[in-house]
Structures are given as C-alpha cells and as structure tokens.
Amino acid sequence: MQNKKKIFFWSPLLSHVGTINAVEKSAYALKKYLNYDVYLINVFGEFDHLQRNNNFNILNIFSLRNWPKTGLKSKFIIYLFTIFSIFKLNYYYKKYKPDLIISNLVGYLPNTLKFFYPELNIANSIQGLPKFNLIRKIIWNIFYSKADYIFTMTEITKKNILENINYKKKILKIDNPIISRRLRKLSMENIDDNEERKIFNKTTFCSVGRLTKQKNFIEIVKAVNDIPREFHSKFNVIIVGSGEDYKKIKKLIEKYKLINIFLLGFKKNPYLYIKNSDYFISSSLWEEPGHALLEAGYLNKLIISSNCPNGPRELLINNLNSIKYDLNNYKDLSQIINKILNNKIKNQFQLKLNMKKIVKNYTMFRFSKKLQGIIDQSSQI
Structure with a gap:
C-alpha cells in the first residue's frame, strides 16, 4: 500500500485574518479530496481552534498565547520569534519528512531549511501584494529563490515577482480555495x-x-x-x-x-x-x-x-x-x-x-486537483 503524502502548512500570524481561513480550507481540501496527511505548524496559536479537529495534525511551536494582536509590536514579534521557531520546525521536518511544505506567510524561514536539506520540496504561496524595496529584494533573492514553487493568486503579482527577483523555477497562479x-x-x-x-x-x-x-x-x-x-x-x-x-x-x-x-x-x-x-x-x-x-x-x-x-x-x-x-x-x-x-x-x-x-x-475541489499534479511531480524528482 502506497504511503500517504504528508503536507506541512506554515502560516505564522498573531490575529485571525483571511489568510488563516484560506490555509484551513487549503489543508482540508487536500485531506478531503486527496486523503493526504496534513500538518498545521501552530506557531503563535493561529490554529488553536483546530486542535480537536481530526482532519488535521497540529504541531505546536510556542506555548505562550498572550501576544499583542495588532500594531508594530505584533509585526516585530512575528519576525523575531519565527527566527527562533526554526529549531522546532527543523525537528518536525526530520521527524515527519513531509513531501511538501506550503508556506503562506513569513516564507523566508521555511526556505532556510533548503540550505541544509536540498531534497526538501517547498512552495511559497504569496498571500498579499509584495512591495519590493531594496531590503525586501535582498531577502527574496536569498531565501525565496530557494523555493521549488511560488504560488500567486493574480497574474499581476506573478509578473511583479519575476521583475524583482532572480527566480528560475516554477511560478504558478494557484487560486485559494475560498468557496465551500x-x-x-x-x-x-x-x-x-x-x-x-x-x-x-x-x-x-x-x-x-x-x-x-x-x-x-x-x-x-x-x-x-x-x-x-x-x-x-x-x-x-x-x-x-x-x-x-x-x-x-x-x-x-x-x-x-x-x-x-x-x-x-x-x-x-x-x-x-x-x-x-x-x-x-x-x-x-x-x-x-x-x-x-x-x-x-x-x-x-x-x-x-x-x-x-x-x-x-x-x-x-x-x-x-x-x-x-x-x-x-x-x-x-x-x-x-x-x-x-x-x-x-x-x-x-x-x-x-x-x-x-x-x-x-475558487473551490476546494479545483485547488486540490491543481496541487495533486504539483505534489506528484515533486515526488518524482
């Protein structure tokens, strides 16, 4: 019997916004239509509400939950503490050996694992409109260029990324599974x-x-x-x-x-x-x-x-x-x-x-079929 595909979702966030809903629906689509084993990396508690949901495996990073939800403090904490989470993420990767990590937010950090595990397959799903200043261009060219795939939700963003970073692999427009x-x-x-x-x-x-x-x-x-x-x-x-x-x-x-x-x-x-x-x-x-x-x-x-x-x-x-x-x-x-x-x-x-x-x-079924082709292709490489 063929082993189930294992998928990690990474999306660290301090407040509950549309991206978290999109990740939840993306994960559920892969579980429902493809019967994949889905793991949600729970950095700040963004997936606490799914702890008792049998469709997902929740992998906790930090136990603290009293984080500031908005403002500059929250942004600082997200970028600072996600750096520390690399050790736990590395542990989970070695333990479960996922077939693919899908990173929806703060994507630079999972991409750092590519420096140590070239065989790792990672897709950065870009959930917002990236504004490329000099610092962001440097970060993207160092880390995001390591990704095996970049997903965008619009052709405009796809074009914008290609104009600003030296990316030689596949960049695809993949619609989030919003509708169910x-x-x-x-x-x-x-x-x-x-x-x-x-x-x-x-x-x-x-x-x-x-x-x-x-x-x-x-x-x-x-x-x-x-x-x-x-x-x-x-x-x-x-x-x-x-x-x-x-x-x-x-x-x-x-x-x-x-x-x-x-x-x-x-x-x-x-x-x-x-x-x-x-x-x-x-x-x-x-x-x-x-x-x-x-x-x-x-x-x-x-x-x-x-x-x-x-x-x-x-x-x-x-x-x-x-x-x-x-x-x-x-x-x-x-x-x-x-x-x-x-x-x-x-x-x-x-x-x-x-x-x-x-x-x-933007249905879950269409999303799952697009991802199936990508994941199957990654497994053959």
Missing part, C-alpha cells in the same frame, strides 16, 4: 442579537475585513457622509471586523454624526452578515485577490469595489460582474450608493450572475 458548501451553510444561521437584526430592515451595505489602513474603511464613512441626509433613513452600512483603526473610524463616524453606520467588531461567522445584506463594498487600497469579495459574490451579493490592484483590477470588470469606483474618490462611491437607493442600476441580476461564474474557480 460549508460557507453557504454558515450563512444560513440566525443572527442572535435583536438590535443587529433590526439593521437589515433597511437596504444594507456590508463590508468585511480587518480595520487597517489597507481596507480603507474611512473611505466608506466619507462616502456615506457625502450622501444627502434625507436619504440616510433608507439604508444602513455595517463593517464587520476589528483592528488598529477602530478608534479612528469610530471617531470619524461620531464627528459626522452618522447613525446608519455600525461597527460590529470581529465575528466568528461573518457570512451570515454578508448573506443578510443587500450589497457588498470593498474599499481596499489593494487586495490579493480579496477573499471576502469572492465570498460575497458566492452569496449572490452585488459587488461594489474600488479599482485597486491586484485582485479587483484583474477579476472585476465594471458593469459586467461588479460596479467599480475610482480608488480614493469617496464622492464616486457615494454616487453609486445614491444610484442604488434611487433604483437607477437596472442590470443587478446579471452582474451577480457574471460574478458567480468567476467565483467557481
């Missing part, structure tokens, strides 16, 4: 809070993500403030997520005296809030490709998005599968909301249907 039947099941759950349920009695616009500079939620607040007050009784806006920009966003809402924007905080199940909303707004400065955006498309929401790089620029076409506005132009966004409130956008059903056609590329 479980997502729809979760979206059908009930909202327990009575006050939150009342929000959806009006036309509701939803946005989901970490309250960070990247997500640019300030732009949504400014757009709502730009809409004449007589229309504010017709709609509500919800922002689902937590993060370092909470106070800044809340202060601006209070300054404008807006009573139809609700900061709901982090939700374990954001899908039911997307499902109960009428529209989804992505105001990001950049996305790669934008997990919440794809989830909203799957849940039949009309997407309103900035024309930012990389995902929205590559995946979304204005008036074909979405409505797009000029990034950093809140007046443009407010005009779109006004048109919706005044029933001046007539092709909404077709826009949502066309978005569904894009979303089908």
